[in-house]
Amino acid sequence: MLSRAASCLYWLGRYIERAEFTSRLVEATLRLDALSAPEVGAKAWEDALVVLGQKEAFLATGAPLGQSAVTRFLTVDANNPGSVVCCLDAARDNAKAVRIALSRDAWSAINRAWLLFRGARNVGNNAAALELVEQAEIETRAFEGAIGRMLKNPSSIFVRLGAVIERADGIARLIDAKASCLPEDPFAVADVTVRDQWQMVLQAVSAINAYRWVYREGLKPAAVIDLLALRRELPRSLLACAEEAVTYLNMLGKFTGLQGEADRWARQRAILLKEAKIKHLMGGNLVSFLHDFMSSNLALDRAISRQFRFH
Amino acid sequence: MNGAFDEIRGFSGPDAVRPEFEALTRWLTETPASELARRQQAAETMFRQLGITFAVYGEEEAAERIIPFDIVPRILTSREWKRLSAGLTQRVSALNAFLSDIYGKREILKSGLIPEQLILGNPQFRPEIVGSRPPHDVWAHICGIDLVRTGPDDFWVLEDNARTPSGVSYMLENREAMIRLCPELFQMFPVQPVDSYTDLLHETLKSVAPIGSGSDPVCVILTPGHYNSAYYEHSFLADTIGIELVEAADLEVDDDKVWMRTITGRVQVNVIYRRIDDDFLDPLVFRADSMLGVPGLISAYRAGNITIVNAPGTGISDDKAIYSYMPEIVRFYSGQDAILPNVQTFRCREADALAYTLDNLDKLVVKLVDGSGGYGMLVGPTASSTEIEKFRAALIAEPHRYISQPTLALSTVPTMTEKGVAPRHVDFRPYVLSQPDGVKLVPGGLTRVALREGSLVVNSSQGGGTKDSFILFDTGSGD
Numbered sequence: 002m003l004s005r006a007a008s009c010l011y012w013l014g015r016y017i018e019r020a021e022f023t024s025r026l027v028e029a030t031l032r033l034d035a036l037s038a039p040e041v042g043a044k045a046w047e048d049a050l051v052v053l054g055q056k057e058a059f060l061a062t063g064a065p066l067g068q069s070a071v072t073r074f075l076t077v078d079a080n081n082p083g084s085v086v087c088c089l090d091a092a093r094d095n096a097k098a099v100r101i102a103l104s105r106d107a108w109s110a111i112n113r114a115w116l117l118f119r120g121a122r123n124v125g126n127n128a129a130a131l132e133l134v135e136q137a138e139i140e141t142r143a144f145e146g147a148i149g150r151m152l153k154n155p156s157s158i159f160v161r162l163g164a165v166i167e168r169a170d171g172i173a174r175l176i177d178a179k180a181s182c183l184p185e186d187p188f189a190v191a192d193v194t195v196r197d198q199w200q201m202v203l204q205a206v207s208a209i210n211a212y213r214w215v216y217r218e219g220l221k222p223a224a225v226i227d228l229l230a231l232r233r234e235l236p237r238s239l240l241a242c243a244e245e246a247v248t249y250l251n252m253l254g255k256f257t258g259l260q261g262e263a264d265r266w267a268r269q270r271a272i273l274l275k276e277a278k279i280k281h282l283m284g285g286n287l288v289s290f291l292h293d294f295m296s297s298n299l300a301l302d303r304a305i306s307r308q309f310r311f312h
Numbered sequence: 313m314n315g316a317f318d319e320i321r322g323f324s325g326p327d328a329v330r331p332e333f334e335a336l337t338r339w340l341t342e343t344p345a346s347e348l349a350r351r352q353q354a355a356e357t358m359f360r361q362l363g364i365t366f367a368v369y370g371e372e373e374a375a376e377r378i379i380p381f382d383i384v385p386r387i388l389t390s391r392e393w394k395r396l397s398a399g400l401t402q403r404v405s406a407l408n409a410f411l412s413d414i415y416g417k418r419e420i421l422k423s424g425l426i427p428e429q430l431i432l433g434n435p436q437f438r439p440e441i442v443g444s445r446p447p448h449d450v451w452a453h454i455c456g457i458d459l460v461r462t463g464p465d466d467f468w469v470l471e472d473n474a475r476t477p478s479g480v481s482y483m484l485e486n487r488e489a490m491i492r493l494c495p496e497l498f499q500m501f502p503v504q505p506v507d508s509y510t511d512l513l514h515e516t517l518k519s520v521a522p523i524g525s526g527s528d529p530v531c532v533i534l535t536p537g538h539y540n541s542a543y544y545e546h547s548f549l550a551d552t553i554g555i556e557l558v559e560a561a562d563l564e565v566d567d568d569k570v571w572m573r574t575i576t577g578r579v580q581v582n583v584i585y586r587r588i589d590d591d592f593l594d595p596l597v598f599r600a601d602s603m604l605g606v607p608g609l610i611s612a613y614r615a616g617n618i619t620i621v622n623a624p625g626t627g628i629s630d631d632k633a634i635y636s637y638m639p640e641i642v643r644f645y646s647g648q649d650a651i652l653p654n655v656q657t658f659r660c661r662e663a664d665a666l667a668y669t670l671d672n673l674d675k676l677v678v679k680l681v682d683g684s685g686g687y688g689m690l691v692g693p694t695a696s697s698t699e700i701e702k703f704r705a706a707l708i709a710e711p712h713r714y715i716s717q718p719t720l721a722l723s724t725v726p727t728m729t730e731k732g733v734a735p736r737h738v739d740f741r742p743y744v745l746s747q748p749d750g751v752k753l754v755p756g757g758l759t760r761v762a763l764r765e766g767s768l769v770v771n772s773s774q775g776g777g778t779k780d781s782f783i784l785f786d787t788g789s790g791d
Contacts, residue, residue: 004573005562097538101551155575257576309575 006102007159008311009095014148014163016092017111020085021141022171022205024134026052027075027085029204031131034068037197045201046071052171052178055083072130076137077121085137086118102156106147114140155256162249162305169242170298172229175205177291183222187283190219199225206237226287227279239294243271246301253309263304270297317463317723318735319386333387335500340384340726340733348383351493352728355381358489380777381486383494386725386738386759387501390786393755396459396467396742399652401751402642404455404744407474407629409645411451415442415625425640430633430661436682438590438625440597444614446623447522448748453621454516454585455744456480456758459652461723468655468720470739472635473684475627476587479758479778480743481545484509484552486780487756502785506756510552512745513585517555519747520619521582529582532556532572534563536588536604546587560588565608568615583619584609590624632681632715633659655720661712669716670707673700676716677768678707691768693719722768725779727761737762739770740781755783 030049034042046066050056055074058081064070078084093115100108117136124130145164151157182198184191191199199222203209208228215234216224230239246267254260274294282290306312317323320333340348359378388396413420414431415438421428431437456477458470487506491498514531521529535546537559550557562572563581571578586593592602597610612618628634636657642650658665658676669676673692680688690703707714724735742757759779760770770776 002575003556003558003562004575005559007575094538097543100538101547101557253575259576310573310577 002155004310006099007155007309008306009099010102010156010159011163011305011309011311013092013095013099013111014160015167016088016095017141017144018164018167019083019171020088020092020114021138022168023053023075023083023085023088024137024141025207026175026205027072028131028134028138029201031068031072031127031134032204033197033201035127037194041194041197043067048178049075052174053083054174055081058083068127069124072124076124076130076133077118085134086121089115089118089137099156104147104151107144107151110140110144110147114144153252155253158249158252158256162246162253165242165245165249166298166302166305168237169239169246170295172206172237172239172242173291173295173298175202176226176229177288177295180288180291183283183287187223187226188221190221195222196220202229206235208235208237211235223279223283226282230282231274231277231279240271240274243267243274247271250305259308261304261308263301263308266297266301266304270294270301273297316721316735316737317461317466319388319461319723319725319738321726321735322464332389336385336387336497336726339497339500345732348728348733351383355383355489355493358492359485379482379772380763381489382727382736382761382763382777382779383490384726384728384733385490385494385497385780385782386740387782387784390784392467393783395465395651397753397755399467399469399650400457400742400744400753402646402648402651403457403469403472403638404452404746404751406638406642406645407455407472408449408451408746410641411474411623411626411629412445412449413645414628415451416445420641420644423644425644426634426637430637431628434628434631434634436590436625436628436631438598438628440610441614441623441625444616446520446613447616447619448520450520450746450748451623452626452629453520453623453746454513455622455746456741457744459740459742460655460720461738461740462721463723467652469635469638469652470655471632471684472629472638473741474622474629475589476622477741477743478542478545478587479741479760480509481548482778483743483756483758483781485548486758486778490780497782501782502787503782504755504785506754509743509754509756510549512752512754513549514553514555516745516747516752517583517585517619517621519749520621522616522619525582530572530579531583531585532558532581534558534560534584534586534588534606536592540587542587549585560604560606563606563609565606565612568608568612568617570606570609570612570618581618583621585621590627593620593624630682630684632657632679632683633661633712636715655717658716660707660714660716665716666707666711669714670704672716673704675719677719678703678714678716681713681715689769691719694766694768719768725759725761727763727779729763729765734765736765737768737770738779757781 026049030045033045043066046068050059059074074081076085079086081087093111096103096108096111114137121133124133148157148160179198179202182195184195199220202225203212212228215228228235232238233240235241250264250267320330320336322330359381420426452474456473459467460470461467483506517531518529532555533546533550535543535557547557558572564571570581572581588604591599592604594607594609595602595605596607613620636659638654639650658669660666660669676692678690683689690699722737725738726733727736738759738761740757740759745752759781761777761779762768762770763777764775
């Protein structure tokens, strides 16, 4: 397989995941904003920008920090390379460059998502914005499904590998941004104001029901972090992402007959997550743990680029 | 145009059906118009879903369009095809001999048959490769020869395309569409299949690999990328043949060998079917600003380590002034008269021809010698006086850049139009492959149709469409 094709597929996976994560985050923030007091709402939009690493870029536009401007910036702003529309553009560009490697279903899901956003310039009110991001989620899920139905060959594996690397990064940033909302006793059921924040976190990874099934109790911030970071049952948890990355790299290794630094990084990271204990994290180690994880995610991304000669 | 030959109905209109194609006329009258329209619509949907699109240069947003497809086929009998293929084989063999000669011994220039300046001063002539031979001395591996027809036995060559002729994916996809949409036509007519083209292409690529490439040489298709108007075709061919579709950035030259970068390391490439022009092939030798090219490629070529399909320098045979010498070229190398005649051509670089052209602009077709795609062309009889005056000025300023030809009464084929089935002008581009042991053809080609009433311009960039081209088996019925 050509290195460029592998790189396009990997980045296709990353961009689609980024578009989906951004859509979900906007959706969860819209709900939080609608539920809470105005100052909490404004803070929620700021948090969303921080999670996505786009606060500076947004402030540079000079727009007021609030629902309509931030939603627009994050979804349909063609000048913001991190907006959903730009992610879908980039995804489609990568897909087009390797289109013979993709199934027709996968290609048409991307194409539909792209067409959906291409016409949208403004998001309008809260309801219209919600509708747009929900549709984006539907199409990106359709893409994920189409990739799941593709042959398990290097093409589909590179897409999935890109997706889990991107997903792990998003989840880690999300928890990191909310770490400041941890109450004194994170193991207790949260009171109303704190609860909304953590409810929003669950919403952003569509894990509200999952939380209830796993914990069967009121919302405790420590349990939310446990679920998102360390529980294998949740397919979007950091641990699940880390283990999936190991699996995909193993599968690629079987095809190519080669393993390398990316495999080592991925295994090391999965072990760290498997061994981490929520008590330890809650004892003042959460932020440094997340930052270490994000750097290891970046290192893994670089290692993948080198191992498969993306450049 | 009145009096044009209709390939199905002959010269005299609806009552004079050519007997061999009576079944098609019956099919056209007996199938309800609404059903024909439905199938026409289905064809369009199919092409759009498959993403068989092309970009039109100069349009905003690089619009992705589909080329209109017409479901009424054009039909050629086995006898007609035999003559065409003999003529094409003769012509393409001569073209290869000509290219080998002008980059080698230059016998044809020594004979004085062609003015030296026309070759050596031609922008498409590549002095950089003089003296180096492509492996097996095959130059133009893939040619698209544009033919037009004016009567039952009157086929003419209009253009030779030996650079990077496109459109073959339409020949294949059009057939797929016809089999799905109009299966009954294949029961009425014994149609020769075209789907062996991609195997033949792969065989051709492998057959011209440098000696020592092993039994399974690595062949790739080199595309300028997915913004190119013919990208669909590049990916279609790579996918159907089962070879890699590479961009320049995937290739590197080291020690005069060409390598592609793969996830498991670099792999040596033996044959490149390039879909980019000479100018962009190698920034070290041709245009230094080319982002599409592979630095060092020509050096690897000179060292004999890579086959470039078509070979660098073949573009010169697309030049329309050189085209005008093709009858002489064929005779020079084959010792025989050309089976397929040229259209009469006035070389405006010659004073008499220029004077004649300027006097008859309203009757002639004027073309740039290096133009293609219907760009830079004047069709006198339908042009406005402003257009004619623009060309007059251009001709006087740079006569050597133009040729002119009489306007031909191109043949027509019944075609679906908004007002029902009506005759529309067509041309025909068969694809001719050259291997070390000779010329190979699949029985088919691309029929382009000018969809506007009376129009003679079939190029897709100028509102042309395509049709399937049926070449019939010889059923021994005397035809």
